[in-house]
Amino acid sequence: MKDGALIQINDLSFSYNQNLALERINLNIKRGDFVGIIGPNGSGKTTLLKIMLGLLKPQSGSVLLFGQKISELNEWHKIGYVPQKVTSLEVRFPVTVEEVVSMGRTGQSRFFFAFNRVDKGAIDEALKVVGMENYKHRLITELSGGQQQRVFIARALASKPELLILDEPTVGVDLEAQSKFYELLKELNQTFRLTLVLVSHDIDVIASEVKTLACLNRSLVYHGTPKEFIKEDYLKRLYGKDVRFILHGH
Ligand code: ADP
Numbered sequence: 001m002k003d004g005a006l007i008q009i010n011d012l013s014f015s016y017n018q019n020l021a022l023e024r025i026n027l028n029i030k031r032g033d034f035v036g037i038i039g040p041n042g043s044g045k046t047t048l049l050k051i052m053l054g055l056l057k058p059q060s061g062s063v064l065l066f067g068q069k070i071s072e073l074n075e076w077h078k079i080g081y082v083p084q085k086v087t088s089l090e091v092r093f094p095v096t097v098e099e100v101v102s103m104g105r106t107g108q109s110r111f112f113f114a115f116n117r118v119d120k121g122a123i124d125e126a127l128k129v130v131g132m133e134n135y136k137h138r139l140i141t142e143l144s145g146g147q148q149q150r151v152f153i154a155r156a157l158a159s160k161p162e163l164l165i166l167d168e169p170t171v172g173v174d175l176e177a178q179s180k181f182y183e184l185l186k187e188l189n190q191t192f193r194l195t196l197v198l199v200s201h202d203i204d205v206i207a208s209e210v211k212t213l214a215c216l217n218r219s220l221v222y223h224g225t226p227k228e229f230i231k232e233d234y235l236k237r238l239y240g241k242d243v244r245f246i247l248h249g250h
Helices: 045-052 088-092 097-102 120-129 145-158 175-190 203-209 226-231 234-239
Strands: 005-016 019-030 034-038 060-065 079-082 163-167 195-199 212-217 219-224
Touching: 005 045, 019 045, 019 195, 019 212, 034 045, 034 175, 034 203, 045 060, 045 163, 045 195, 079 145, 097 120, 097 145, 120 145, 145 163, 145 175, 175 195, 175 203, 203 226, 212 226, 212 234, 219 226, 219 234, 226 234
Parallel strands: 019 219, 034 195, 034 212, 079 163, 163 195
Antiparallel strands: 005 019, 005 060, 212 219
């Protein structure tokens, strides 16, 4: 693995029919990093995330996860995926928090997610890490958006991943829960040494929280520290307007 890079993206391009969604992306994500992938709507964030999860196949270039080509990867348990919100399936067939976490994702093929059961000890431990141990028997649909997010993180943690990929995690989550959520992510990154990749359009929040920003606008416009990103006024260039921006804790 090059310089301890968990994810190596080399000259990656992806088109939907004739529409180029990602253009010649080169991006290495190092072990232990906390990366925020940002960009305006339609900039290719979801497409990149789907490629990293093996759900879309790049037409040119390559993506290596843990030093292996995605198409040959057999260690999907090392990757935890945290979706945006409860799916319609979970609404139609109500499941408890414990049941959701018990379906820790430990296997995945390129085109669909396979859920394997994980043992009770791992479930309890994961729920404890996210502070949801007292909600084990509650229905997932009866929790707030912030609590549901924690349960999804617990599900991802149950298979003891090394890398967590999170999709727009603060959608539908109130401000207080949001700040607790980022505290939890920081702890996972610092204490548990998890590498985090977080896709979001919520720039002013995540720029305060992450170590590294990768900014997409079909091509990779920026990759570096949040501080440098702001200094160079990329926001204005990207979004074409002044955006309220406060960087906390830097
Ligand atoms: P983002 O997540 O940053 O909003 P996306 O990755 O969803 O961006 O989209 C990137 C581009 O690809 C957009 O122009 C979008 O319209 C297009 N696109 C996304 N999904 C599809 C699809 N399934 N079929 C055709 N075009 C798509």
